[in-house]
Amino acid sequence: MSKKNSKQKPKKNKKLIILAVFFSIIIFYFVLSHSFHFASYFNVNNINQQIESVGVFGPLFFILLMALAIVISPIPSLPLDAAAGIVWGPWLATLYASIGALMGAVIAFSIARYLGKDIMNKYFRKQMTICYNCSERYLFWLVLVARLFPFFQFDIVSYGAGLTNMKLRNFALATYIGMLPMTYLFAKLGESFAIGNNFIIIISTLVIIIGFFLVPYLVEKHNFLWLKGKILLK
DSSP, X not given: OOHHHHHXXXXXXXXXXXXXXXXXXXXXXXXXXXXXXXXXXXXXXXHHHHHHHTGGGHHHHHHHHHHHHHHXXXXXXXXXXXXXXXXXXXXXXXXXXXXXXXXXXXXXXXXXXXXXXXXXXXXXXXXXXXXXXXXXXXXXHHHHHHHHSTTSOHHHHHHHHHTSSXXXXXXHHHHHHHHHHHHHHHHHHHHHHHXXXXXXXXXXXXXXXXXXXXXXXXXXXXXXXXXXXXXXXX
């Protein structure tokens, strides 16, 4: 066997393993979806009850749940931040949520990196577009800014970045730094609802509204931060 064939075989085996893991996660999701109604299961009250039911393993359970919510596209992650804020307060909630989200983002990035563009487009059933030809520095800031504003889907950015030449360590750093403000905000909002702090609720809601509605408008109409057309599904 030539050296070229011996190098290709381990690479092929690694790709098959990644493919098996990816589809195992998908199967796991569909099995759960037949057992639970996700629309009701992933709300703040139900998540709160689930976390409290596992006692001291609550943080680990939550981190794994958050990672799963990032890897499996239909599962919402924002209710998890709010629920964590109710259970642990904003600081610990931000720590646990950011660890879980980073784990999920790295898994999604790695899956896309090894499976490639064609399989990812079939998974999302749409054409995924991200700035494929951008420099490493630009991709770092693109991911960081995308994490700051919740209208960019967390999973789409993670899978999309995996299809570029961006280094994993730079992706992880940009993801972690960028997600912290909004993660804290949603955790604080959850705590504020629990204790009835109306002032914090109003301020947090205004910031979230700006993130969801004003920023997309500025991106579309004025190419805010040069983000127009950089990360999207079509």
